[in-house]
Amino acid sequence: MSKVVKFGGSSLADATQFQKVYEIIKSDQERRYVVPSAPGKRFKDDTKVTDLLYKIFYAKTKNEFHLYFDQMKERFLDIIDGLHLDMSLDDEFQIIQEALENGASEDYIVSRGEYLNGKILANYLDFVFIDAKDVIFIDKDGRYDVKKTDKILSQKLETTPYAVIPGFYGSLNDGSGQIKAFSRGGSDVTGSIVAKNGKVDLYENWTDVSGFLIADPCIVKNPDVIETITYKELRELSYMGASVLHENSVFPVRKEGIPIHVKNTNCPEDPGTLIVESTCHKPAHVITGIAVNKVLRLS
Numbered sequence: 001m002s003k004v005v006k007f008g009g010s011s012l013a014d015a016t017q018f019q020k021v022y023e024i025i026k027s028d029q030e031r032r033y034v035v036p037s038a039p040g041k042r043f044k045d046d047t048k049v050t051d052l053l054y055k056i057f058y059a060k061t062k063n064e065f066h067l068y069f070d071q072m073k074e075r076f077l078d079i080i081d082g083l084h085l086d087m088s089l090d091d092e093f094q095i096i097q098e099a100l101e102n103g104a105s106e107d108y109i110v111s112r113g114e115y116l117n118g119k120i121l122a123n124y125l126d127f128v129f130i131d132a133k134d135v136i137f138i139d140k141d142g143r144y145d146v147k148k149t150d151k152i153l154s155q156k157l158e159t160t161p162y163a164v165i166p167g168f169y170g171s172l173n174d175g176s177g178q179i180k181a182f183s184r185g186g187s188d189v190t191g192s193i194v195a196k197n198g199k200v201d202l203y204e205n206w207t208d209v210s211g212f213l214i215a216d217p218c219i220v221k222n223p224d225v226i227e228t229i230t231y232k233e234l235r236e237l238s239y240m241g242a243s244v245l246h247e248n249s250v251f252p253v254r255k256e257g258i259p260i261h262v263k264n265t266n267c268p269e270d271p272g273t274l275i276v277e278s279t280c281h282k283p284a285h286v287i288t289g290i291a292v293n294k295v296l297r298l299s
């Protein structure tokens, strides 16, 4: 049995969160491939690293640029210091700054959050770092190139038992080697592609909630968690406005019959929600979940 584990930004927002992630991964040898997002919010009004990177890219003045660039660097240096890692990202920061001066693309810049976080996580776990640009290929419209990716990524994973592969980006499938990002939240998609090509049995998607709730907690008090849901039900809930996984993250694993297990990094013992093709046992509730699409709601 083997597993892919994807961690969202809040699961990797600072050194304390990294320690929780370390415990989760090291407690189960089957957790072999790790897909990190960029560091997310540490508190309510904090800025996600990916959003900082957008600000860096669109900075209008030199001062603005340096302000955001320094904030971005601080986020990573704090994590390295907090974990007492013997590594430096100085060269990486230098490369990014030079790339910006030489007209780097938006996709290149905004993907650096996952890239740098992946470097730190690989060092911390002592896993191999696989740059997503070498194994994940994306067309100009942001769709993953199934044929090219599956061939190269599956070969790479076959010979790499434990690895960190940053989420959210790959390179253009035209052979140019240019970095191309998925749409926002795209690390979910990377996790799914890695799960398919690593031929794993389970895709664990670690986040900051203990699974999907049967109703919106802003409308219904303390709703139950959905323990098991089918891919079809999930699609209906997403369509109705329940914000869950990235919509393109279902297809690669569903086709291979790999379930997705949504788990909470902050409460790893909670059962979470398991997404499967079909359920054979009697469900806990007649209705799996209720969602409302605010755009469709009549006033």
Ligand code: ASP
Binding pocket: 008, 009, 037, 038, 048, 050, 051, 113, 167, 168, 183, 184, 185, 186, 187, 188
């Ligand atoms: N960091 C990217 C975002 O904020 C991708 C991801 O987290 O999945 O959208």
